[in-house]
Amino acid sequence: MSASARRHTPCSALTGGPAPLAAPTRRRWLRTGALALAAVGMTFAGVSSYAAETIKIGLVTALSGQSARAGDALTRGMTIAIDEINASGGVLGGRKLELVRRDDEGNPAKGVLAARELIYKDKVAVLFGGLDTPVSMAIVPIANQEKVPFMGPWAAGTPITRNGANPNYVFRVSAVDEIVDGAMVNYAQQTFGAKKLGLILVNNPWGESNEKGIVAALSAKGMKPAAVEKFEANDVDVTPQLGRLKAAGADTLLMVGNVGPSAQVVKSLDRMGWKVPIVSHWGPAGGRFTELAGPNARTVHFVQTYSFFGATSPVSARVVAALKAKYPDIKGPDDITPAVGVANAYDAMRLTALAIDRAGSTNGDAIRTGFYKIDRYDGLIKTYVKPFSEQQHDALSAQDYVWAQFIDNRIVPVAAAGAKVAAK
DSSP states (O other), rough: HHHHHHHSHHHHHHSOOOOOHHHHHHHHHHHHHHHHHHHHHHHHHHHEEEHHOOEEEEEEEEOTTHHHHHHHHHHHHHHHHHHHHTTTTBBTTOOOOEEEEEEEETTTTHHHHHIIIIISSSOSSSSEOOOOOOHHHHHHHHEEEEETTTEESSSSHHHHHOOOOOSOOOOSSSHHHHHHHHHHHHHHHHHOOSSSSEEEEEEEEHHHHHHHHHHHHHHHHOOOSSSSEEEEETOOOHHHHHHHHHHTOOOOOOOOOOOHHHHHHHHHHHHHTOOOOEEESGGGGGGHHHHHHHHHGEEEEEESSSOOTTSSHHOOHHHHHHHHHHHTOOGGOOOSSSSHHHHHHHHHHHHHHHHHHHTTSSSSSHHHHHHOOEEEOSSSOOOEEEEOOOOOOOOOOOOOOOEEHHHEEEEEEEEHHHHHHHHH
């Protein structure tokens, strides 16, 4: 056989064995195998990507202005909770949570824009709404329409959760005006012996919500307000309103307003020289109250849902340690202010994570029903036992409230504050 013939003779003719795969066939097999392996790889990569894809949680709150401190407290409480959740494996079998914030500047129109951006652009699974009742009330219809659960860790307006929607996607771990109002009346009577209560309220939906609640609480006791006065959020002098309350014989004031206007009430009282007890909703806790109100800021007693002072639970110890490790300005409980923002946001975030897990997905309606499936959670504020149901979207009650005041720019429970003052 010539060399030329040998070069073109199949191996079977020389060895008696079967002919090997032709080169083109071998290449096709290798190419097919490579594609198959690539497809498998893509499948596993897709699973890995899905498992690693973060679930975004939105927060709309005041991050600038007089109430920025409260917005920062909400951020810190949510962040500590998210850090814990992610460190323990996340939710839904390994997906991590990611916080996305927007500043509403205390403005309902800006809050609506921020909420829409978080829902439509950032695709948040759950939206948290911050400080101001008017902002939250503006967001509620959007949340219900778009079927995005809306969790409230601060704003206390009664209609936020009791909004008439069915189904209702709005939940809250915070005070509720209707309950706070009754507590304010009781506290004023028990602490100051109040007989003629004068109301000084911000002129917005939050003030309206509290006026209804306070009037109802007084009516239940066979009483009426001595007088009701309103002020605007940007008023710098409320002596005319206070003068009318004094003339009506008010012996204690019930105040509802955020940091700035509440501070103006105190300063106006100073100018008048009127020493009258003030029992307040928690608006003064939201920012630079002592700086704006002056020395008599300490005379205002206001409601809170939590205080780190004297707290000895394992959850409290863990949260305080985490705050101290993450934020250099926190050395101890005195520095966690406003504590209510941190505590409400922390528990609200942990409960939300449980709802997502109970839902088994990030579908809004599934998460809504997931809240109803929470049986028990040992939280910071309390142990929650079936905190939510179709009929009840507020997790806290009057039994969860404490009374506080400012001492040396720190929010301290009234009893502890009295001890601190006596020690000076």
